[in-house]
Amino acid sequence: MTEFNKVLIATSLTTAFLCYSFYLYSSLPVHETAFTTTMDRGKDLWQEHNCTACHQVYGLGGFLGPDLTNVYTQRGPEYITAFLRNGNLTMPAYHMNDQDIQAMLAYLKHIDQSGISDPRSFKTNYDGTIEQQQ
Amino acid sequence: MAPSNSNSSSIPKYFLLTGLFLLVIGMFYGVLGGFQYLIQGFLKSWLSFDKVRPLHVSSVVFWIILGASGSALTYMQEHTGKGLRWPVLAYAQFVVFVVSIFAILFSYVFGMFGGREYWEFNPWFALPITIGWIMFVINFIASIGSLRNQPVYVWQWLTGVVFFLFTFLESYLWIIPYFRDNVINDMTVQWKAYGSMVGAWNMLIYGCSMFLLTKISGDQSIAHSRMAFALYFTGLFNLMFNWGHHIYTLPTHDFIKHVSYIVSMTELAILGRILWLWRSSLREARKHLHFTPYRLVVAADLWVLLTLALAIVMSVPAINVYTHGTHVTVAHTMGATIGINSFLLLAFVADILTRGGQVPFVSERLFRRGLLLANGSLLIFWISLIVAGILKARWQVMETRTAFSLMMLQLRPVFIVFTLSGIVLMTGLCMVVYSLFRNYTSTFSSDKLS
Ligand code: HEM
Numbered sequence: 001m002t003e004f005n006k007v008l009i010a011t012s013l014t015t016a017f018l019c020y021s022f023y024l025y026s027s028l029p030v031h032e033t034a035f036t037t038t039m040d041r042g043k044d045l046w047q048e049h050n051c052t053a054c055h056q057v058y059g060l061g062g063f064l065g066p067d068l069t070n071v072y073t074q075r076g077p078e079y080i081t082a083f084l085r086n087g088n089l090t091m092p093a094y095h096m097n098d099q100d101i102q103a104m105l106a107y108l109k110h111i112d113q114s115g116i117s118d119p120r121s122f123k124t125n126y127d128g129t130i131e132q133q134q
Numbered sequence: 135m136a137p138s139n140s141n142s143s144s145i146p147k148y149f150l151l152t153g154l155f156l157l158v159i160g161m162f163y164g165v166l167g168g169f170q171y172l173i174q175g176f177l178k179s180w181l182s183f184d185k186v187r188p189l190h191v192s193s194v195v196f197w198i199i200l201g202a203s204g205s206a207l208t209y210m211q212e213h214t215g216k217g218l219r220w221p222v223l224a225y226a227q228f229v230v231f232v233v234s235i236f237a238i239l240f241s242y243v244f245g246m247f248g249g250r251e252y253w254e255f256n257p258w259f260a261l262p263i264t265i266g267w268i269m270f271v272i273n274f275i276a277s278i279g280s281l282r283n284q285p286v287y288v289w290q291w292l293t294g295v296v297f298f299l300f301t302f303l304e305s306y307l308w309i310i311p312y313f314r315d316n317v318i319n320d321m322t323v324q325w326k327a328y329g330s331m332v333g334a335w336n337m338l339i340y341g342c343s344m345f346l347l348t349k350i351s352g353d354q355s356i357a358h359s360r361m362a363f364a365l366y367f368t369g370l371f372n373l374m375f376n377w378g379h380h381i382y383t384l385p386t387h388d389f390i391k392h393v394s395y396i397v398s399m400t401e402l403a404i405l406g407r408i409l410w411l412w413r414s415s416l417r418e419a420r421k422h423l424h425f426t427p428y429r430l431v432v433a434a435d436l437w438v439l440l441t442l443a444l445a446i447v448m449s450v451p452a453i454n455v456y457t458h459g460t461h462v463t464v465a466h467t468m469g470a471t472i473g474i475n476s477f478l479l480l481a482f483v484a485d486i487l488t489r490g491g492q493v494p495f496v497s498e499r500l501f502r503r504g505l506l507l508a509n510g511s512l513l514i515f516w517i518s519l520i521v522a523g524i525l526k527a528r529w530q531v532m533e534t535r536t537a538f539s540l541m542m543l544q545l546r547p548v549f550i551v552f553t554l555s556g557i558v559l560m561t562g563l564c565m566v567v568y569s570l571f572r573n574y575t576s577t578f579s580s581d582k583l584s
Contacts, residue, residue: 001363003283009367010289017374021304024326028312028319029386035315043314050247050254053184058321058384059459061251063526064171064183066538067459089174092182114317115385119459119530122383124452129395130382 035110042107045100054091058117064090072112077105143211143221148228149204150483151574153197154567156235157476160193161560168553172546181243188242188254194471195252196235201479202338203227203270206291208486209345210277213288219276223269230266234259250324253305260306267302271295285348285357286366290341293370297334301327322386329377332470337373339475342482343431349490350422365407368400376401379449383458391451398449405442408435426495427484429502430477433509437473440516441466456531462523469516472559480566487573496576497569504565511558518552 046052054065061067071080081101087093096104115132122130167186170176177186207224211217218224238255241247248256274295278288305327307313308320348357356362378394408415415435422428444466448454457463488495495501522545529541 001360006289006363010370013367013370013374020375021326024322024387024390025307025313028316029322030316030318033316033319040315044248047250048248050184050188052251053187053254056459057317058381060321060325060380062183062187063459063461063464090170090178090183092178092184111317117383117459119383119455119527122455124455128450128452129392130451130455132385 030114036106038103038106039110041100041103042105042110045096045104046107049094057111058115067117068108068111069115069117070112072105072108080105080108143207143218143224145218145221145224145228146204146207146211147486147574149200149207149231150486151571152228152232152235153200153204153479154483154570156193156200157197158564158567160190160197161563163190163193165553165556165560166190168549168556171549172553184247185242185245188247189239191252192235192238192242192254194476196231198335198339198471198475198479200231200235201483202294202335202342202475205342205479205482205486206294206338207274209287209342209482210274210291212349213285213345214278216277216279218273220273223273227266227269227273230262230269234262234266250305250308252328257306257309260302264299264302267295267299271299285344285354286359286362287341287344287348287357289363289366290337290344290369293373294334294336294338294341297330297337297373301331301334305331318384318386321384322381322390325380325384326377329380330373333369333373333376336475337369339478340369343434343478346427346431346482346485350425350428351418365404368404372397372401376449379451379454382451382454395449395451398446401442401446401449405439405446408439408442425491426498426501427481427488427491429505430481430484433505434474434477434481436509437469437477437512441470441474444469444520456527457523459530460523460526461519462527465516465519465523468519469512473512473516476563480563480570483570484573487570487577489577493577495573497572500565500572501569504562504569506562508559508562508566511555511562514555515552515559518548518555522548522552 051068052061054062056063056067057069059067083091084094084096084101084104121132123133124130163186166177166181167183167190170183170186207218238259241255241259246256247254249260253260274291278284278292281288281292305324307323307327313323314320344357344362348354375397376394378390379398382391419428419432419435423432444462448457448462448466484495484501485491525545525548526541529535535541
């Protein structure tokens, strides 16, 4: 491989990568989003308490606890509140005030409304791709 | 074998030694995490899993980062035959990294988080890490000098240092409301960054491995060959575009998934090549087995094969939809970070400390036994995680799922095997690390005498 060809390939790949990246930044998948300050506070709490260490969202996270993507519709706010207040054998009890509980719930609701993570909701195709069934 | 030159700065050795220390404490936290899988509420009141997991993962990730940058800095000096352009900059980088890393680990112990998976620390800590890395980039490029007609490993190192910086910064775009204000947008960019970041540190490590192989075989033409560059460009292509396989089930753009599915399949060519050359690689390996550090390279080769095969299978969306969210992912991650990254890094450390075989290897038996123990237990460790993952995948698709806690209870026997093999793995790797440490102290004292 000549030096010229190497530089050509590397430059083309890097240009393609940068175009791909900046295209993605400029056209993120979700345009309309009603993200309130309460939700934002919930997201902060989620990160400050490192819920991800034990829980997943869309299957990503630690695996000691269950996936919480759709816990809001599956379990409802009262059940979640009880968990946050009391924890369980593994999960710490979070002594959050009512405002923080509301924020956490709002964030979990935001996640819930963004889609469905359950693998049973997908159909597999012969070419190896998958499709979500509504 | 190229002799290491007297100009070369010894600061990178401190990177390696600190890295080894982080590896040991990281494994210790891994074992604690294993026990937390087995005993509900184990250490919950003062070191619950939300602290143990980041302590484990960050320690080992920093081992990889320090190990990779220390090895690349050392080998780059061997390659150029000159020292670092600015040794003081490498020293500053070292201090910045060490202070930040230990501050981060302490903050976890006190339950202070604020980041995201893998970088759970408060985002302010990202600032010194970025600054330290920029020093690294500047020093590295300045020390290499001319970029003309360089062997493939220099391309790999440069790709690694530059892309790590890019992806690390990208992984902090979430601080900006535009990216943060929707969980799908946020996770898309997060996994774009993470996917490529792993590719970036792999470039640094594979570059060092290429350098070591060239050095052992004494044949520079390998690192200039067409094949070496073809593999490098395939790797680069994957680093840039295959990250979508982490988020097949996320309701994000379809094109991301299609691009990454197609790009990931180009790795079949690499897998095919490894299998095709299997016998001749084995013959080549036998020739160099007497060189103790090389044994780790052979072990890593086996893990490249296993990990790549698993990765390709998991990159098919129709399979990924089942394995995603299970311990199959953990098997893949730990298989790669231990079997490939850590084994190779340990090989570099062994090579560097014994000056490429110029000084006798101290505690060789301990090293070889430790490696054997680590390799065998890693296989059991890895298989147990895959089994746990498959059982969980079956639970995930049950028409009416049993309770999560019941499923975890059913997986208990597998987690017992996982934790026990994890303890043996830690023991084996600690034996290897201890023998390396013995080598360090013996060369250190002989340096002082001479
Ligand atoms: C060189 C040694 C090791 C390295 C580089 C390593 C690396 C990692 C990485 C990168 C993860 C994150 C996995 C993911 O997010 O998919 C992880 C998780 C974990 N590792 Fe290790 N590991 C090592 C040794 C061990 C050992 C000896 C144990 C002992 C049992 C262990 C137990 C765990 C546990 C319990 C988790 C968390 C799994 C979960 O998310 O629920 N690791 N490790």
